[in-house]
Amino acid sequence: MNKLIQFWGNLRSSFWFLPSLMVAGSVVFAVVLIETDSATSDRWLSQWPRLFGVGPEGARQMLSTLAGSMMTVMGITFSMTLLALTLASSQYTSRILRNFMRSRITQFTLGVFASTFAYCLIVLRTVRGSAGVDEFVPSLAVFFAFVLSLGGVGVLIYFIHHIALSIQASSIIASVAKETNASIDRLLPKELDRGADEDEVQNRGLEALDERSWYPVPAAVSGYIQSVNNAALMNLARDNRTILRMEHGIGAFVVQNTALVSLALTYPPDQQTIDALNAAYSIGRHRTVDQDPAFGIRQIVDVAIKALSPGVNDTSTAVMCVDYLTSILARIAGRQFPSVHCYQGETLRVIAIVPSFEGLLAEAFDQIRSSAEENVAILARLLSAFDAIGSLTIRPSYLRALDEQLQCIAELADRTIEASHDRVWLERRMSEVREMLEAQSVLSAEEQKA
Structure with missing residues (x-):
């Protein structure tokens, strides 16, 4: 199942899959219309000669013109897409290119022009004869070629609007944040118990884990862990009557023949078990957001760091990144993270590597803070972020993590902010945030x- 999910994700992010389906559909559509013309055109199409009364030469010229123009426009569209990818990669980060490639609008636009071209070729091939001598003109199919070309004009206009909108920083950051929030909703659907601190960890038998013999299961390939079938891991641990310990979490890079997981067994696992465990992991050349919200956060952080670099110095974009990171962390602050220890009934089966609020908080703000020396606007925005996130949780471990971030901001401000007015203002704002955390x-x- 993991392989199918990975394969489907690769198809979705390819430029060829949807256009290929549309081309195949246009070929079928052309054949159906031609056969319809052949069977019924004499009965009713002759009633509308201004719409369907084109002759063989006129049909050939129109179809040839439409086919040639569609290929020309498709080349222009592809060039515009590559230009947008180049600008986005150089201006923001190359990690967002996959989001551009997954755009249904871009794929649909290429598909419209390619399918119209294929449609015109199929119909053009069936036009025969001239000046009433053994002539056959699929009038209905020729008419629909004209309709498809008009639709292509509308698609081209909308695509230009889409490209102009999609390369804006606000659109890119909002798109990544939306995808990350969707990943959070899938992985962390449960609301947090407001009165709890850390997850209640069942300690039955945990004290004896170090005494067990752990046998590593090597990874079959090198790459980034994109997803894990947790149910399959639980079933494999149950079938082997053992405990499975994950050695790498989702988003981590694993090297071929190094330990992917470890099993607590009295004998080494057989090849069938090793293959089944590798099949439970999807490993690819890049990270994905589907089960890895940290990668979505990483993309926004990369955009912020690029914006704060001396060569770009775009504080407004960095502020926008902090705002969207705040919305993501605010959503996480109210969710229940999965436990590290996964039980089946009373028996421990899997020791997992799972994300945590503290880790995601550090992923979101540590590097931005380090790049924000002497930047009062970014430091102020970070303080507002901690204020907003802290107001949504009363979990002590979360509040401690926010307080540690606050202390780092205070140290950075003391070291880098030279203007006394700015320093006093930041200290007052930090005092307000600290009071809120204490109240929580x-x-x-x-x-x-x-």
Whole structure:
């Protein structure tokens, strides 16, 4: 199943899959219309000669013109797409190129022009005769070629609008944030228990884990872990009556023949078990957001770092990145993260590597903070981010992580902000955020007592 999911993801992000389907559909459509023309044209199409009364020479000229123009426009569209990819890669980060390639609008536009070209070729091949001598003109099919070309004009106009919109920083960042939020909703559907601290970890038998013999299962290929079939891992651990320990989490890079997982067995696993465990992992050349929200955060962080670089110095884009990262972390702050220890009934089966709020918080803001020396606007925005995120949680571990981020901001401001007015303003703002975090901590303590 993982292989099918990976294959489908690769198809979705390719330029050829949807256009190929549309070309195949246009060929079928052309054949159907030609056969319809052959069977019924004499009965009713002759009633509308201004629409369907084209002769063989006129049909050939029109179809040839439409086919040639569609190929020309498709070449222009492809050039515009490559130009947008180049600009996005150089201006923002190459990691967002996959989002451009997954655009249904771009794929559909290429498909419209390619399918219209194929349609015209199929219809053109069936036109025969001249000046009433053994002539056959599929009038209905020729008419629809004209209709398809008019539709292509509308698609081209909309595509130009789409390209102009999609290369804007706001559109790119919002698109990545939307995809990341969708990943969070899939992976973390449960709301957080507001009064809880850390997940209740069942400690039955955990003290004896170090005494077991762990046998590594080597990875079959090198690459990034894109997804994991957790149910398959649980079933494999159950069938082998053992405990499975993940050695790499989703998004990590694994090297071929190094440990992918480890099994607590009294004997090495057989080849069938090794193959089944490798089949539970999808490993590819790049990371994806589907089960890896940290990669979505990574993309936005890359855009912010590029914007804060001396060569670009685009503070507004960096501020926008911080705003969308705030929305992502705010969504995470109210979700229940999965437990590291996965039980089947009373028996521990899997020791997993799972994301955490603290890790995602550091992923989102550490590098941006390090690149924001002397930038009061970014530091102020980071403080607003911690204020917004902290107001949505009372979990002590989350609040501690936010307080550590606040201390890092204070140290950076003391070291890099030279203007006394800016430094005083930042200190006052930090005091307000710290007071809010303390109030949330008090509320957490009261709820735990209750």
